[in-house]
Amino acid sequence: MxxxxxxxxxxxxxxxxxxxxxxxxxxxxxxxxxxxxxxxxxxxTLERDGYRFDRGFQVLFTAYPAVRRELDLEALELRRFAPGATIAGPDGRSVLADPLREPGTIAKTLSTPFVSVGDALRVARLWWELRQTDPDELFAGSDERIDAFLRDRGFSDAFIEGFVAPFYGGITLDQSISISRHVFEYTFKTLAAGEMAVPAAGMxxxxxxxxxxxxxxxxxxxxxxxxxxxxxxxxxxxxxxxxxxxxxxxxxxxxxxxxxxxxxxxxxxxxxxxxxxxxxxxDARGCVTQYYALPDDIDLETGRRLLLNATDRGPNHVVPHSAVAPEYAPDGMALLSATYLGVPDESDDALADRTRAALESWYPDREFDALEALHTERVPFAQFVQLPGFRDRxxxxxxxxxxxxxxxxxxxxxxxxxxxxxxxxxxxxxxxxxxx
Structure with a gap:
C-alpha cells in the first residue's frame, strides 16, 4: 500500500x-x-456476587486452527473439561469417557447402555480417518444430515439418540442432528485433537x-x-x-x-x-441457558464432564461450571447451568422448576431444594441454521x-x-x- x-x-x-x-x-x-x-x-461474561455467567453455554475448542493462531492460550489460564460425558437416561446415570485418552475407562464406557463394542470400534475408526484429513478439506464433497451419516456408518440408534443427539444438540443447538455432517466431522476431529475448555475469567x-x-x-x-x-x-x-x-x-x-x-x-x-x-x-437457532447456585457439598459426580439428558424431559444438558473452573463461583458454592434448545417461553421460575425436577429424577438420593436460579440468558440468535449443503449458499x-x-x-x-x-x-x- x-x-x-x-x-x-x-x-x-x-x-x-x-x-x-x-x-x-x-x-x-x-x-x-x-x-x-x-x-x-x-x-x-457477566460477573455478579462472585459468580461468572457466560452468555449462554459457550466453550473453547483448543484445537481450532484459528484459536491457536489468534490467541495466547496460556495467558487465558484455561480450565479444561474432562473428555466424554455423563449421560442421564431412564435407567440412571452412566459415564461415556474417551478410552483413547483414558484407557482405564474402557470397561466403564462399554458398560453404558448407549455404547456397544461395535460403536466403540466405529468411533475409533472415524477418529483415525479424520485425524488424517486436512481440516480445510472437511467441508468439501457430498453432504448429508449427521444422523444419516452416522447410521450409514453403522452406529447404533442407542449411541446416536443417547449420546450424539444431546452432545451435538449442545454444540449445534439442534437435537434432531439434522444439520450438515461436515460440521460434525470438523468438531469431532477438533475434539479428538484438543480439549474443550473455558478461561478462568470466563469466555x-x-x-x-x-x-x-x-x-x-x-x-x-x-x-x-x-x-x-x-x-x-x-x-x-x-x-x-x-x-x-x-x-x-x-x-x-x-x-x-x-x-x-x-x-x-x-x-x-x-x-x-x-x-x-x-x-x-x-434463519436462527436459539437457546436459553439458566444458571443456578448450590452448596458445594452437593456433588453431581460428573468428573468435570457435561451432564447430558438422554430422556425426553428437562434441559438438553447441564454444565458443572465451578467443578471445571472454580473461579466461576464464590467459596462454598457451586455454579451449574442448564441449557434448553430453542427459545421456550416459560418464565424463569418455570424453567428452574423443570431443571430441579430433572436433577431430582437423575439423582433420587439427593435433595435439590437449595437450587437457586441466579441468572437467565435468552439468546434468540445463537447460531444460523446449517442444513446439509449450507456452505454453498x-x-x-x-x-x-x-x-x-x-x-x-x-x-x-x-x-x-x-x-x-x-x-x-x-x-x-x-x-x-x-x-x-
Missing part, C-alpha cells in the same frame, strides 16, 4: 476484532466501532485478549458507537451502488465518518441490512459492492473457528484490494 489507508470495522465481536488486528498489523489506520459498551458480541476473556492485540498492532477501538448505514461511491445506498472500488461513507449515531474501506462484522441480520447481501443467513467476504467486506461466522460456519477465520479472510481481501 503506497499510502496509509483509513479503514473501519463495524462490529466488535470475534470476527471484527480479528479483522481489526490484521488490518492494523498490515499498516492500515484501522478503527473498530462497537455499539455496545464492551466488545465481544455473542461471547461475553469474555477471549475478546478482551483480542482487543488488547488490536491495540498492540496500532488499531483503535471505540465502544458505544453504533453504525447505522454504509455507503460507497459518493454516498449511494449499499444496496444500489455499483460493484466498484471507492471511498465509503459510514453513518454512525455520532455522525458521519469517511473511510477508504469498511469491514461489516455485525450480527447477520444487521449485516444484511447494512450491505444488502441477501445470501447472509438470518453462504456469502463471500467480497460480496458487498464497493470497498465493503463481510466478516462473520456466517461466511464460514457457525463457530468460534468460523468467526475468527472470517475476520482474517476479510482483512486479507481488503489488504490485497487496497494494495492493487
Amino acid at each position: 503506497q499510502t496509509t489507508p483509513r479503514v473501519l470495522v463495524a462490529g466488535g465481536g470475534l470476527a471484527g476484532l480479528v479483522a481489526a488486528r490484521h488490518l492494523a498489523a498490515a499498516g492500515a489506520d484501522a478503527a473498530l466501532l462497537e455499539r455496545r459498551e464492551r466488545v465481544g458480541g455473542r461471547v461475553r 469474555g476473556a477471549i475478546p478482551t485478549q483480542l482487543a488488547a492485540r488490536v491495540h498492540e498492532a496500532g488499531g483503535t477501538i471505540r465502544t458505544g458507537v453504533g453504525v447505522e448505514s454504509v455507503a460507497a461511491d459518493g454516498g449511494n445506498s449499499s444496496r444500489e451502488r455499483p460493484n466498484t472500488d471507492g471511498s465509503v461513507t459510514v453513518e454512525t449515531d455520532e455522525g458521519t465518518v469517511a473511510a477508504d474501506a469498511v469491514v461489516v462484522a455485525t450480527d447477520p441480520p444487521t449485516a444484511r441490512d447494512l450491505t444488502g447481501v441477501e445470501s447472509i443467513p438470518t 453462504l456469502p463471500d467476504a467480497r460480496d458487498p459492492a464497493g470497498s465493503v467486506y463481510l466478516a462473520g461466522d456466517y461466511t464460514q460456519w457457525s463457530s468460534i473457528q468460523g468467526a475468527m477465520e472470517s475476520g482474517r479472510d476479510a482483512a486479507k481481501a481488503m489488504i490485497d484490494d487496497l494494495s492493487r
Whole structure:
C-alpha cells in the first residue's frame, strides 16, 4: 500500500476484532466501532456476587486452527473439561469417557447402555480417518444430515439418540442432528485433537485478549458507537451502488465518518441490512441457558464432564461450571447451568422448576431444594441454521459492492473457528484490494 489507508470495522465481536488486528498489523489506520459498551458480541461474561455467567453455554475448542493462531492460550489460564460425558437416561446415570485418552475407562464406557463394542470400534475408526484429513478439506464433497451419516456408518440408534443427539444438540443447538455432517466431522476431529475448555475469567476473556492485540498492532477501538448505514461511491445506498472500488461513507449515531474501506462484522441480520447481501443467513437457532447456585457439598459426580439428558424431559444438558473452573463461583458454592434448545417461553421460575425436577429424577438420593436460579440468558440468535449443503449458499467476504467486506461466522460456519477465520479472510481481501 503506497499510502496509509483509513479503514473501519463495524462490529466488535470475534470476527471484527480479528479483522481489526490484521488490518492494523498490515499498516492500515484501522478503527473498530462497537455499539455496545464492551466488545465481544455473542461471547461475553457477566460477573455478579462472585459468580461468572457466560452468555449462554459457550466453550473453547483448543484445537481450532484459528484459536491457536489468534490467541495466547496460556495467558487465558484455561480450565479444561474432562473428555466424554455423563449421560442421564431412564435407567440412571452412566459415564461415556474417551478410552483413547483414558484407557482405564474402557470397561466403564462399554458398560453404558448407549455404547456397544461395535460403536466403540466405529468411533475409533472415524477418529483415525479424520485425524488424517486436512481440516480445510472437511467441508468439501457430498453432504448429508449427521444422523444419516452416522447410521450409514453403522452406529447404533442407542449411541446416536443417547449420546450424539444431546452432545451435538449442545454444540449445534439442534437435537434432531439434522444439520450438515461436515460440521460434525470438523468438531469431532477438533475434539479428538484438543480439549474443550473455558478461561478462568470466563469466555469474555477471549475478546478482551483480542482487543488488547488490536491495540498492540496500532488499531483503535471505540465502544458505544453504533453504525447505522454504509455507503460507497459518493454516498449511494449499499444496496444500489455499483460493484466498484471507492471511498465509503459510514453513518454512525455520532455522525458521519469517511473511510477508504469498511469491514461489516455485525450480527447477520444487521449485516444484511447494512450491505444488502441477501445470501447472509438470518434463519436462527436459539437457546436459553439458566444458571443456578448450590452448596458445594452437593456433588453431581460428573468428573468435570457435561451432564447430558438422554430422556425426553428437562434441559438438553447441564454444565458443572465451578467443578471445571472454580473461579466461576464464590467459596462454598457451586455454579451449574442448564441449557434448553430453542427459545421456550416459560418464565424463569418455570424453567428452574423443570431443571430441579430433572436433577431430582437423575439423582433420587439427593435433595435439590437449595437450587437457586441466579441468572437467565435468552439468546434468540445463537447460531444460523446449517442444513446439509449450507456452505454453498453462504456469502463471500467480497460480496458487498464497493470497498465493503463481510466478516462473520456466517461466511464460514457457525463457530468460534468460523468467526475468527472470517475476520482474517476479510482483512486479507481488503489488504490485497487496497494494495492493487
